[in-house]
Each structure stands twice: as structure tokens, then as C-alpha cells.
Amino acid sequence: MPRFFVEKKNISDTYITISGDDARHIGRSLRMKLSEKITVCCQNTDYECEIKSISDEEVVASIISVKKNISEPDISLTLFQAVPKADKLELIVQKAVELGAAQIVPVLTRRCVAKYDEKSFAKKLVRLQKIAKEAAMQSGRGIVPKISSVITLNDYCERIDDFDLNLLCYEGGGRKFSEIDSLKEAKSVSLFIGSEGGFDEEEVLKATQRGAVPVTLGNRILRCETAPICAISIIMNLSGNI
Numbered sequence: 001m002p003r004f005f006v007e008k009k010n011i012s013d014t015y016i017t018i019s020g021d022d023a024r025h026i027g028r029s030l031r032m033k034l035s036e037k038i039t040v041c042c043q044n045t046d047y048e049c050e051i052k053s054i055s056d057e058e059v060v061a062s063i064i065s066v067k068k069n070i071s072e073p074d075i076s077l078t079l080f081q082a083v084p085k086a087d088k089l090e091l092i093v094q095k096a097v098e099l100g101a102a103q104i105v106p107v108l109t110r111r112c113v114a115k116y117d118e119k120s121f122a123k124k125l126v127r128l129q130k131i132a133k134e135a136a137m138q139s140g141r142g143i144v145p146k147i148s149s150v151i152t153l154n155d156y157c158e159r160i161d162d163f164d165l166n167l168l169c170y171e172g173g174g175r176k177f178s179e180i181d182s183l184k185e186a187k188s189v190s191l192f193i194g195s196e197g198g199f200d201e202e203e204v205l206k207a208t209q210r211g212a213v214p215v216t217l218g219n220r221i222l223r224c225e226t227a228p229i230c231a232i233s234i235i236m237n238l239s240g241n242i
Contacts, residue, residue, distance in 0.1 A: 001048075002030060003039045003137045005144050011063075016040045016049055018059040027054045037064070044069045044142035069142030073100040073241035076188045078163070079228055080156055082109040082195035083116065088225045093128050097135035097145050099232040100241060104132070105148040107156055111197030121150045153203055156192065157210045166212040168192040169231055170204055171221055174214030177234045184239060191235065193228045 004026075010017045018026065018040065026032050032051060038061060040047045046069045049061035079096050083089060083106045093104050108116065116124070128147040136144045160166050164186040168174070171194070177183065192212065199207075208214060217230055236242045 001037055001039050002026070002032070003041060003140065005041050005133065005136065008042055011040075011042060011047070014063055015052070016047055016061050016063060018061070019057060023054075023059045024056050026051070026059050027056060041069060041142055044072055046142070069140075071140045072142040073236060073239070075100075075186060075235070075239045075241060076102045077232065077235060078103040078105060078188075078190045079232065080105045080107050080190055080192040081228060082107050082193060082199075082224070083112045083114045083150065084195050084224045085113040089124075090128065090131055091225050092228050093131050093147060094135045095229045096232055097132050097141065098139040099229065100141075100236050101145055101232060102143070103146045103148065104128075105156075106150045107192070108150055108152055109195060109203055110153075110200050112195045113197075114195075116150050118149050125149060153206065157207060160190070160207075160210045160212060163188045163190045166190045166192070166207075166210075167215045167231075167235075168199070168204065168207050168212040169194065169217055169227055170214040171198045172201070172204065172214075174216040177215055177231075177238060180213065180215070183235065186239070189235060191228070191231055193231065194224060196224050 004018055004022050006016060006018060034051055036051050038049050038051060040049050046067050047063050048065045049063055051059060051061050053060045079101045081092055081104060096104055125147060132147050133144045165182055217227060222230060
């Protein structure tokens with residue numbers, strides 16, 4: 001069943017209104033008809049609805065049933081991803097959302113080939129957020145994960161205290177994910193992945209001094225777009241969310 005996200009203001013006791021691109025998608029791309037059913041999600045709640053009216057500007061659907069979304073993991077994972085070159089970040093965002101990440105934060109590290117500031121990243125951010133929404137719709141998520149504006153390594157270090165556990169994937173070695181007992185009890189986890197060139201030693205030292213735990217993905221060196229997919233999958237498995 002097609003899935004769409006709306007804000008709380010679009011929901012009344014009996015009806016839900018969908019507007020903008022999603023309304024046009026329902027009528028033009030999906031060619032849906034009156035009385036067909038859709039799922040509308042808001043704040044981790046799923047509404048099964050029946051379409052009552054369709055236009056390019058607005059789709060109105062009546063609420064048939066309401067239930068809590070069951071797809072959200074019980075661990076809140078924030079991916080801090082060192083910005084890779086080209087379009088690799090788009091793939092990373094898509095797969096991280098599918099696997100259950102709650103937020104993706106691009107980080108500029110010393111070995112990043114791509115260089116952005118907040119202003120130059122703004123246009124890219126719009127596309128990344130759209131990719132996150134589409135991935136959330138496809139995978140049945142209860143929320144649309146937020147894509148943050150680009151930050152620095154210092155910004156990352158300042159945010160470490162916001163999480164129960166902070167993991168840094170380091171090609172220079174670290175603990176196995178399975179050896180970290182606190183992972184099973186943690187409710188909020190940050191995962192930091194490097195760019196194509198990885199991290200330099202000073203960055204790792206700075207992060208670990210603030211509380212980040214270096215972890216390893218094994219003896220093989222993974223591409224920067226493969227590493228987050230692998231690491232998120234491991235975390236979701238060990239925390240009982242796969």
C-alpha cells in the first residue's frame with residue numbers, strides 16, 4: 001500500500017489532507033482512484049485511509065484505522081558521515097534510512113575531498129532530504145529521518161555527550177562490535193564513518209579523548225559507502241532490531 005508522510009496539522013478526527021508533490025504523485029504518477037487505500041504516517045503512527053477526493057493541489061482521505069508504526073527500531077542511531085566525493089552521500093543516506101538510522105549528519109574531516117560550507121551545502125541538503133523521505137516511504141518507516149547541515153569534527157566532539165554510546169569506525173583497528181556490551185542496552189548511539197581517505201590519527205585521538213570508541217569492521221578495508229551499511233546492519237542486529 002502506498003505510504004505518505006504528513007504533519008499533525010493535516011490530520012483531523014476523520015480526515016487527512018495530503019498536498020504538494022505527494023498529492024500530484026498520487027493522482028498523476030500512481031494514477032490512484034477514489035476509494036483506493038493508502039497509508040499515511042505522522043509521528044510514528046500509521047493511518048490506513050481511503051481516498052475521497054484527488055486534485056493536483058490536494059488529496060483528501062478518510063481515516064479507516066489507526067495504529068502505531070512497528071518498523072521503527074528501539075535504538076536511536078545517528079550516522080555521522082565524513083563527506084565523500086561525487087554522489088556517494090546520496091547512496092549512504094538512502095541505505096542508512098532503509099536500515100533504521102534516525103538522523104544523518106555530514107561531517108567535514110581533514111581527508112574529505114569534497115569541501116563544503118553550510119551555504120554551499122544547502123542545495124545538496126534539499127536533495128538529500130528528499131532521498132531520505134523516499135527511502136522512508138519505501139521501507140515503511142514511522143518517521144522521516146533528518147539530514148543535518150554539514151558540521152566540523154569539533155562540532156561532532158561537542159555532541160558526543162548527547163548519546164549513550166559513540167562508535168568510530170577506524171581502519172587502524174578497534175574493538176569488535178560484538179565486544180561492546182553496552183550496545184545492547186544503549187538507547188541512543190552515534191556512529192562516525194570516515195571519507196575515502198579515512199581518519200587521520202589526530203582526529204581519532206581527539207574523538208576518543210572525548211569518549212568515542214574505535215571499532216573495526218574486520219581485516220578488509222571497505223569503501224566509505226559500504227562501511228555505514230555494514231556497521232548500521234551490525235548495530236541493528238546486535239541491538240535486536242533485525
